[in-house]
Amino acid sequence: MPAVVEMLGITKRFNGFTANDNINLIVQKGEIHALLGENGAGKSTLMNTLFGLYQPDEGEIRIRGERVNITDPNMANRLGIGMVHQHFMLVEPFTVTENIILGMEPKLGAKIDIRKAERQVQELSDRYGLRVDPKAKIRDISVGMQQRVEILKTLYRGAEILIFDEPTAVLTPQEIGELMQIMKNLVSEGKTIIFITHKLKEIMAVCDTCTIIRKGQYIGSVAIQDTNVDDLASKMVGRHVTFEVDKTPAQPKGPVLQVQNLVVEGNRGADALRGLSLEVRAGEILGIAGIEGNGQSELIEAITGLRKIKSGSVLLNNKPIENKKTRQIVEAGVGHIPEDRHKHGLVLDYTIGENMVLQTYYQSPFAKRGVLRYNAIYEYARKLIKQFDVRTPSEFTPARALSGGNQQKGIIAREVDRNPDLLIAAQPTRGLDVGAIEFIHKKLVEQRDAGKAVLLISLELDEILNVSDRIAVIYEGQIVGIVQPEETDHDQLGLMMAGGGKGKGGK
Amino acid sequence: MISSMQTSRWNAILIPVLAVILGLIVGGLLMLLMGYNPIVGYSSVFQGIFGNMYFMGETLRAVTPLIFAGLAVAFAFRTGLFNIGVEGQFIIGQLAAAWVGAFWTLPTGLHAAVAILVAMIASGLYGGFAGWLKARLGVHEVITTIMLNYVALFAANWTIRTYLIGASERSKDILPSASLQAQWLSDLFEGARINWGLLLALIFALVCYWLLMKTTTGYELRAVGFNPHAAEYAGMNVSKNIFLSMLISGALAGIGGATDVLGVNGNMAISAGFTGIGFDGIAVALIGNNNPFGVIFGALLFGGLSFGADNMQRVEGIPTESIQIVISMVIYFVAAASVVNWLLGKFRRRQGVSQK
Numbered sequence: 001m002p003a004v005v006e007m008l009g010i011t012k013r014f015n016g017f018t019a020n021d022n023i024n025l026i027v028q029k030g031e032i033h034a035l036l037g038e039n040g041a042g043k044s045t046l047m048n049t050l051f052g053l054y055q056p057d058e059g060e061i062r063i064r065g066e067r068v069n070i071t072d073p074n075m076a077n078r079l080g081i082g083m084v085h086q087h088f089m090l091v092e093p094f095t096v097t098e099n100i101i102l103g104m105e106p107k108l109g110a111k112i113d114i115r116k117a118e119r120q121v122q123e124l125s126d127r128y129g130l131r132v133d134p135k136a137k138i139r140d141i142s143v144g145m146q147q148r149v150e151i152l153k154t155l156y157r158g159a160e161i162l163i164f165d166e167p168t169a170v171l172t173p174q175e176i177g178e179l180m181q182i183m184k185n186l187v188s189e190g191k192t193i194i195f196i197t198h199k200l201k202e203i204m205a206v207c208d209t210c211t212i213i214r215k216g217q218y219i220g221s222v223a224i225q226d227t228n229v230d231d232l233a234s235k236m237v238g239r240h241v242t243f244e245v246d247k248t249p250a251q252p253k254g255p256v257l258q259v260q261n262l263v264v265e266g267n268r269g270a271d272a273l274r275g276l277s278l279e280v281r282a283g284e285i286l287g288i289a290g291i292e293g294n295g296q297s298e299l300i301e302a303i304t305g306l307r308k309i310k311s312g313s314v315l316l317n318n319k320p321i322e323n324k325k326t327r328q329i330v331e332a333g334v335g336h337i338p339e340d341r342h343k344h345g346l347v348l349d350y351t352i353g354e355n356m357v358l359q360t361y362y363q364s365p366f367a368k369r370g371v372l373r374y375n376a377i378y379e380y381a382r383k384l385i386k387q388f389d390v391r392t393p394s395e396f397t398p399a400r401a402l403s404g405g406n407q408q409k410g411i412i413a414r415e416v417d418r419n420p421d422l423l424i425a426a427q428p429t430r431g432l433d434v435g436a437i438e439f440i441h442k443k444l445v446e447q448r449d450a451g452k453a454v455l456l457i458s459l460e461l462d463e464i465l466n467v468s469d470r471i472a473v474i475y476e477g478q479i480v481g482i483v484q485p486e487e488t489d490h491d492q493l494g495l496m497m498a499g500g501g502k503g504k505g506g507k
Numbered sequence: 508m509i510s511s512m513q514t515s516r517w518n519a520i521l522i523p524v525l526a527v528i529l530g531l532i533v534g535g536l537l538m539l540l541m542g543y544n545p546i547v548g549y550s551s552v553f554q555g556i557f558g559n560m561y562f563m564g565e566t567l568r569a570v571t572p573l574i575f576a577g578l579a580v581a582f583a584f585r586t587g588l589f590n591i592g593v594e595g596q597f598i599i600g601q602l603a604a605a606w607v608g609a610f611w612t613l614p615t616g617l618h619a620a621v622a623i624l625v626a627m628i629a630s631g632l633y634g635g636f637a638g639w640l641k642a643r644l645g646v647h648e649v650i651t652t653i654m655l656n657y658v659a660l661f662a663a664n665w666t667i668r669t670y671l672i673g674a675s676e677r678s679k680d681i682l683p684s685a686s687l688q689a690q691w692l693s694d695l696f697e698g699a700r701i702n703w704g705l706l707l708a709l710i711f712a713l714v715c716y717w718l719l720m721k722t723t724t725g726y727e728l729r730a731v732g733f734n735p736h737a738a739e740y741a742g743m744n745v746s747k748n749i750f751l752s753m754l755i756s757g758a759l760a761g762i763g764g765a766t767d768v769l770g771v772n773g774n775m776a777i778s779a780g781f782t783g784i785g786f787d788g789i790a791v792a793l794i795g796n797n798n799p800f801g802v803i804f805g806a807l808l809f810g811g812l813s814f815g816a817d818n819m820q821r822v823e824g825i826p827t828e829s830i831q832i833v834i835s836m837v838i839y840f841v842a843a844a845s846v847v848n849w850l851l852g853k854f855r856r857r858q859g860v861s862q863k
């Protein structure tokens with residue numbers, strides 16, 4: 001039997017830049033096939049070619065042994081190819097069912113037969129263990145369920161080959177586990193899955209085969225049983241990568257940040273922080289572990305002056321900063337690597353150079369009497385780009401044009417170079433590949449070794465365990481325990497994060 | 508990448524130019540369809556703009572307020588705000604200038620400067636009010652500025668009728684000391700009402716560019732326009748910038764209104780409807796890609812075609828509406844830049860392949 005998908009010698013160029021150079025991808029029916037590569041390696045280009053969004057310049061595609069010319073996504077759908085996009089394409093005020101049937105509604109006369117549709121959705125959902133409520137509105141359901149709606153959309157359209165585009169980037173650890181199970185259910189029902197990712201553990205956990213591409217080049221395909229994480233990582237990056245963060249024991253000094261009995265209102269009116277207290281000392285990295293939505297974002301916003309504090313105090317170097325303006329707090333010595341780099345970290349339409357001075361543009365030497373000195377700005381940007389190895393064609397390139405990892409490096413360059421006493425890093429490696437993660441962890445440790453305080457907030461337990469000197473677990477707006485990373489493990493942390501069992505030294 | 512940056516800069520110029528050409532072609536086809544000869548039509552438009560010094564001077568007179576209106580719209584737009592209220596702010600500027608011009612007594616030249624300054628402040632505050640409503644109360648600026656247009660129109664009519672009334676439904680004439688007209692300039696253009704306002708418009712285009720691109724204020728305004736969230740995270744005051752942007756936008760519209768009163772008619776008419784200049788400013792800004800220099804180009808095109816169209820109707824009997832269609836098509840092609848971009852892409856790709 002021929003392979004269900006064969007992409008042979010695919011080459012795709014954009015304005016002289018070769019995104020895919022003679023790439024092969026052969027996927028057998030009923031397998032979960034990983035497509036592994038760093039950000040910008042050409043994974044999305046290859047998949048968009050398979051999905052009919054791009055036409056290859058060279059090479060051929062065969063589906064179930066037959067040579068095809070996939071001219072548009074509708075044709076891909078007809079061939080049984082479905083794509084679960086990383087950024088959901090859902091109509092928020094519509095129900096789950098309405099979103100799924102959009103474009104191919106079952107009719108009852110001139111009316112949409114919503115009953116029938118709901119029944120069909122329910123059946124599909126039950127069959128693959130997707131557990132969605134057909135009548136719920138998209139805006140009311142969790143990110144994980146929204147993703148399952150995207151999966152249902154492709155199944156409803158009869159997809160046999162499902163492309164998952166970095167599906168775990170937006171999920172919590174629990175949801176990731178659920179997704180893995182769903183993927184296994186799907187292949188056991190005869191579906192085929194192409195899984196785009198750069199998370200090696202997930203590949204090891206769920207895939208059968210892995211195709212690796214690097215900088216647009218085909219590196220090879222391996223069976224998962226014949227490989228391991230280190231091997232995959234070095235194939236992906238092209239050199240040996242360390243996962244252990246190289247650091248000496250912390251030598252903490254006096255407190256830099258002291259948060260006491262902080263109460264802050266969340267977006268929905270209820271208190272998101274309920275008397276939270278913590279302390280970060282100079283020369284240490286305090287990691288905050290917790291499930292998303294337990295007050296992490298509100299804590300950061302409260303410290304940085306972006307959210308009003310109802311009661312409690314925040315001291316920076318023993319001076320109160322609660323309810324001060326963001327600019328005053330920045331000037332007092334707080335650096336902030338925000339969780340959402342596109343929304344909060346960068347002005348994407350500004351050049352990478354202009355982004356380097358987003359907080360300091362009004363200060364000398366970048367401005368004089370209200371007039372910008374672009375020479376100084378770009379000279380500074382060139383220095384940071386070099387020092388932090390930001391891969392960009394030039395300092396005049398719009399931030400939008402950079403890859404995610406390099407955008408993040410730009411933000412880290414900006415925040416670290418201001419040399420703040422307290423550096424807040426929220427999910428600093430989200431969506432990045434191992435090379436960039438290694439770099440960013442190194443920079444956080446360097447800040448610590450320079451005697452600065454670092455507050456790391458992350459949903460990735462591995463990151464928390466590897467990088468932190470102390471771990472504070474947040475649950476429902478309070479710190480429920482503080483543990484040492486070398487004395488704890490996933491299970492204990494997971495339990496505490498879920499509100500069960502208290503660690504020692506909880507405040 | 509460097510070359511792609513140059514391409515995008517080229518496109519910024521190329522797209523409007525192509526849009527104009529496409530607009531003229533479509534307009535020409537429509538004239539043919541209506542039974543008129545487009546070559547005759549366009550050449551009489553051309554005559555109406557460049558035919559003699561008087562026409563040229565009057566064209567530039569018509570272009571002047573459009574530059575201000577276009578700058579006002581473009582400036583707000585760069586900060587992410589859609590100021591539909593340029594019309595009302597323009598009217599407030601006219602009224603303020605008419606008032607100061609008629610009632611205050613000051614030396615020649617200074618009088619005009621003070622009248623313009625007062626108009627700037629009045630219109631700036633009027634626009635700033637909409638900005639304040641948005642920053643403080645979250646009321647969308649499109650709603651407030653549309654409503655404020657009506658308030659401005661009827662308040663101006665009432666004020667003229669009650670306090671300023673001169674001859675035949677118009678405000679009292681301004682004193683000669685407040686005039687922006689120059690005899691030698693008028694003489695040069697065979698009596699056209701071209702005035703110092705044009706020079707002011709060009710200066711303010713430069714000022715706008717400098718303010719937006721070269722100052723810390725402009726850096727903040729643009730950052731807020733592109734991404735208010737990141738601006739807030741970086742410590743910028745988003746509310747202040749929204750207010751400031753509308754204040755400056757309104758002030759620009761106000762100068763436009765002032766030069767119209769002080770430079771052209773010398774008074775302000777009680778009017779049943781809007782001047783339309785503020786709304787035309789939206790089109791001008793769009794053609795000019797919200798760039799201050801682009802706005803000059805857009806105003807020249809818009810003002811030139813509109814003014815030249817009168818000649819076409821007078822001489823050839825072709826209705827001016829056909830030129831309105833041309834202008835609409837130009838705007839359409841600019842707005843649908845993706846269409847033009849797509850055409851360009853096809854063209855480039857073909858070239859690229861043949862080079863290889």
